[in-house]
Amino acid sequence: xxxxxxxxxxxxxxxxxxxxxxxxxxxxxxxxxxxxxxxxxxxxxxxxxxxxxxxxxxxxxxxxxxxxxxxxxxxxxxxxxxxxxxxxxxxxxxxxxxxxxxxxxxxxxxxxx
Amino acid sequence: xxxxxxxxxxxxxxxxxxxxxxxxxxxxxxxxxxxxxxxxxxxxxxxxxxxxxxxxxxxxxxxxxxxxxxxxxxxxxxxxxxxxxxxxxxxxxxxxxxxxxxxxxxxxxxxxxxx
Numbered sequence: 001x002x003x004x005x006x007x008x009x010x011x012x013x014x015x016x017x018x019x020x021x022x023x024x025x026x027x028x029x030x031x032x033x034x035x036x037x038x039x040x041x042x043x044x045x046x047x048x049x050x051x052x053x054x055x056x057x058x059x060x061x062x063x064x065x066x067x068x069x070x071x072x073x074x075x076x077x078x079x080x081x082x083x084x085x086x087x088x089x090x091x092x093x094x095x096x097x098x099x100x101x102x103x104x105x106x107x108x109x110x111x112x113x
Numbered sequence: 114x115x116x117x118x119x120x121x122x123x124x125x126x127x128x129x130x131x132x133x134x135x136x137x138x139x140x141x142x143x144x145x146x147x148x149x150x151x152x153x154x155x156x157x158x159x160x161x162x163x164x165x166x167x168x169x170x171x172x173x174x175x176x177x178x179x180x181x182x183x184x185x186x187x188x189x190x191x192x193x194x195x196x197x198x199x200x201x202x203x204x205x206x207x208x209x210x211x212x213x214x215x216x217x218x219x220x221x222x223x224x225x226x227x228x
Contacts, residue, residue: 031214031216033216033217035219040222040224041221041222042117042119042206042219042220042221042222043157043206043208043219044219045115045216045217045218045219048216088156088157097213098213098214099145099162099210099213100159100162101147101159101217103156103157104156105155105156106156
């Protein structure tokens with residue numbers, strides 16, 4: 001089955017860029033999502049990319065996809081303290097009709113002033 | 114757009130009680146809704162997939178008689194935890210999607226504490 005892996009923790013200073021990484025094993029066409037979870041809350045969709053794309057940019061967020069290495073990254077420019085949260089990478093595979101998401105373990109981002 | 118409302122946000126009740134959690138899509142019609150469980154500092158675990166008007170599809174290891182799911186309309190799904198016990202205490206999150214190739218949008222979760 002599909003597997004999604006993320007590093008557990010990232011610490012940056014306010015104003016720096018943050019890069020959160022994700023690797024996956026699925027070889028079919030997939031949607032790849034980034035969600036943000038603040039303490040005690042649900043998941044907020046940040047952005048997503050289809051596996052035939054290389055890059056997507058949305059304001060401070062840039063998603064890069066290396067299809068060969070099955071590596072996805074989320075770059076947050078000018079990181080703010082309000083960006084502190086857990087970031088989940090998730091994969092929706094064509095094998096399951098794009099419906100069932102496989103989540104990574106989540107990366108806890110800590111932004112210090 | 115794409116707002117999902119989940120209610121209640123927090124429940125504390127005695128062992129043996131049944132608890133119902135509602136998940137509503139407020140501004141779109143959700144053909145499919147999903148129920149997840151999240152343990153502290155862990156990722157989300159899919160419990161079941163629910164399509165409007167159909168029986169829910171449960172993931173392996175999830176007891177369908179324990180976790181009753183009803184998806185009676187295109188905007189509402191409910192999860193009932195029957196005869197809840199302390200081991201059922203967890204954070205339950207729902208999500209909804211309009212079509213299969215659209216992103217899932219999540220509710221704010223329900224923290225369930227069974228005493």
